[in-house]
Amino acid sequence: MTREKKRHPVVFVLIDGIGDMTIDISKYRSARGTPGTTLQAAHTPAMDAIARAGLNGLLDPVEPGMACGSDTAHMSIFGYPPTKHYRGRGSFEAMGAGLEMAPGDVAFKCNFAHLDRASNIVTMRRVDRNFHSWGTDLCPFIGSFALPSFPNVRVACKYATEHRCGIVFHGPNLSDQITGTDPLKDELPLLKSTPIDPALPSAVYTSQVLNEASAVIIDRLSRHPLNVAREAEGLATANLVLFRGPGERINVPNFEATHGMKSFMIAPTCIIAGLGKSLDMDVIPVEGATGDYHTNLLNKANAALDCFRDRTYDFGFVHVKAVDDAGHDRDVHMKVSTQS
Helix, strand or coil, X not given: CCCCCCCCCEEEEEECCCCCCCECCHHHHHHHCCCECHHHHCCCHHHHHHHHHCCCCCCCCCCCCCCCCHHHHHHHHCCCCHHHHCCCXXXXXXXXXXXXXXXXXXXXXXEEEEEECCCCEEEEXXXXXXXXXXXXXXXXXXXXXXXXXXXXXXXXXXXXXXXXXXXXXXXXXXCCCECCCCCCXXXXXXXXXXXXXXXXXXXHHHHHHHHHHHHHHHHHHHHCHHHHHHHHCCCCCCCEEEEEEEECCCCCCCHHHHHCCCEEEECCCHHHHHHHHHCCCEECCCCCCCCCCCCCHHHHHHHHHHHHHCCCCCEEEEEECHHHHHHHCCCHHHHHHHHC
16 A cells, blocks of 8 residues: 655745846945846845745746747746647736636727827827726726627626726627737827738628727717816826737636646736636635735735645645836836835
């Protein structure tokens, strides 16, 4: 009779955006010397202790030389090669926000933005990272609606985080093989969606659906009392939703079937939570975990410990986003602070 080998639970903490370029860090933490990275400038006794006691190395999430986004990086880390399974990040954002997706639905990761309607110029691709403090009522206002020219398609919207929302097109004959409407830089014209392959009828059809949905949403948002009031006060209005990353739900074996481990995820960032839901991981809500600068890391750590204490789970994934936000905002002080 052989004794069953004891299984040890695994906790995977991923601090998104912790890597950085070398800079002059003397003004941030002179005791550590210059030059260095923001991680070297930060006060990190716990991570230092883990590094001393463990193994350290470098990992290319997908393959050497390939710069990848959060979605493809996490897919690869979880054991699902994005070159084989990736269908766009829209489904992850939408599912993470709480929208349902059936096979054939197409979803988008969207930004609330500002459009100068007279010139059709997107003056602000991201209307305000503090959008959550004033603008979330715009999502239920967009709500769920049918399009005049496409009555078989229903459009659903739900708030995600910061300035983002998820949008799903429900209906027949849809395709994710289309472009979005995001010009990728401020002060450029709003784009029209086009089919990636003009010979694919479903892609031609879906690009037409998207362009009409964009126009309807612009009209709705421009008339919302919140935006009318902000315009009167000289403030930027959230009168535009930029459609980005069209994608269908990925069709893969779930995490437990792939790895033989019952898993949970703590990830308030919708794009990561949506990937977890796509893999049938249990996404655990945590009070105070916001996926931004204001998140409560202690609550996230305690929630992860609670999940392991009941001996239900073999694997837990905890995602930390604030460091990455600071990098996108080019805020060195904040990046040092969020790592300390």
